[in-house]
Amino acid sequence: MILTITLNPSIDRRYDVKDFEKGKIFRTNEYQYTAGGKGINVTKVINTFGDPVLATGFLGGRNGTYIIDKLAKMNIENDFIFINGETRSCINIASSDGSNTEILESGPTIDEEELNKFYQLYDSLLDKCNIICASGSLPDGLPVDIYNELIKRANKKEKKFILDTSGKPLAKGIIERPYLIKPNKEELSKLIGRNINSEEDIIRGVKGFIENGIEVICISLGDKGALVFNNGYMYRVDIPKVEVMNTVGSGDSMVAGFAVSLLRGYDLESMLRLSSACGTANAMELETGKVDLDNVDKLINMIKIEKIKI
Ligand SMILES: Nc1ncnc2c1ncn2[C@@H]1O[C@H](COP(=O)(O)OP(=O)(O)O)[C@@H](O)[C@H]1O
Numbered sequence: 001m002i003l004t005i006t007l008n009p010s011i012d013r014r015y016d017v018k019d020f021e022k023g024k025i026f027r028t029n030e031y032q033y034t035a036g037g038k039g040i041n042v043t044k045v046i047n048t049f050g051d052p053v054l055a056t057g058f059l060g061g062r063n064g065t066y067i068i069d070k071l072a073k074m075n076i077e078n079d080f081i082f083i084n085g086e087t088r089s090c091i092n093i094a095s096s097d098g099s100n101t102e103i104l105e106s107g108p109t110i111d112e113e114e115l116n117k118f119y120q121l122y123d124s125l126l127d128k129c130n131i132i133c134a135s136g137s138l139p140d141g142l143p144v145d146i147y148n149e150l151i152k153r154a155n156k157k158e159k160k161f162i163l164d165t166s167g168k169p170l171a172k173g174i175i176e177r178p179y180l181i182k183p184n185k186e187e188l189s190k191l192i193g194r195n196i197n198s199e200e201d202i203i204r205g206v207k208g209f210i211e212n213g214i215e216v217i218c219i220s221l222g223d224k225g226a227l228v229f230n231n232g233y234m235y236r237v238d239i240p241k242v243e244v245m246n247t248v249g250s251g252d253s254m255v256a257g258f259a260v261s262l263l264r265g266y267d268l269e270s271m272l273r274l275s276s277a278c279g280t281a282n283a284m285e286l287e288t289g290k291v292d293l294d295n296v297d298k299l300i301n302m303i304k305i306e307k308i309k310i
Pocket residue numbers: 184220221222223224225226239240242244247248249250251252254275276277278279280281283
């Protein structure tokens with residue numbers, strides 16, 4: 001079983017707007033609301049593969065109930081802490097030029113009692129799950145090193161932990177050595193406090209994390225694929241060109257591919273094929289956090305991987 005953690009879920013509201021420009025009024029009847037936030041997107045993609053998944057985190061208010069209803073409709077098992085605050089919404093304006101403009105609410109405030117309840121729940125869920133996957137930003141009220149604490153507890157029980165977050169929560173989290181991290185280029189740049197302009201910059205940037213003992217480090221590069229570091233090698237993952245509909249959720253879909261691969265015990269190269277295919281398959285869909293399994297199958301065979309000793 002895979003446990004996904006979404007501490008700051010959201011209703012993702014996508015508006016399809018022709019020729020979007022700032023400062024103008026647009027009317028559209030093409031929009032979609034989905035249960036989202038990074039970890040919930042991961043959950044939906046894992047569920048599409050039919051692999052066992054359980055979603056946890058914090059939900060509250062009418063938005064929280066909306067998300068629970070959506071998960072129930074997809075038959076997704078979940079166990080969230082219900083909070084006094086209201087779960088956030090995130091807006092994605094998808095324009096006809098292929099761009100995505102995102103407005104991400106910061107989310108509700110979690111109080112100490114709610115946090116303690118979550119820790120208790122987490123400890124009990126850990127016993128049921130082999131792979132733990134935590135994604136996204138933190139709502140107010142949570143300690144900035146919460147991922148650090150969650151990884152420590154998972155490592156004690158020898159569970160593999162995937163961490164996909166950014167900024168301080170990522171910087172703190174990696175101290176406890178999650179099994180796998182997946183920052184994109186901007187997130188890596190922020191983490192190391194340096195600009196990244198070349199592959200060499202990326203190799204130099206991840207060196208410290210490799211030495212620290214993080215098993216798999218995936219730097220995702222959007223339409224340029226990914227660079228992945230494991231066991232003394234760098235894997236350059238090249239992806240095919242596709243017709244892009246909406247890239248929001250591609251990182252989450254990639255993470256879902258990693259989680260499924262770890263659960264199934266795939267070797268590294270198969271894992272990189274599946275996870276990259278998931279990211280690209282998501283970009284081919286209008287809906288955020290959705291992959292078509294036929295597309296994934298086709299893409300898996302089109303991905304090229306180069307293995308380089310570092
Ligand atoms: N425009 C795109 N075309 C094809 N595949 C994409 C595109 N954008 C993302 N992907 C796929 O999704 C993966 C993750 O995307 P990326 O944008 O790097 O992550 P994030 O959403 O976390 O910023 C990429 O490595 C790639 O496989």
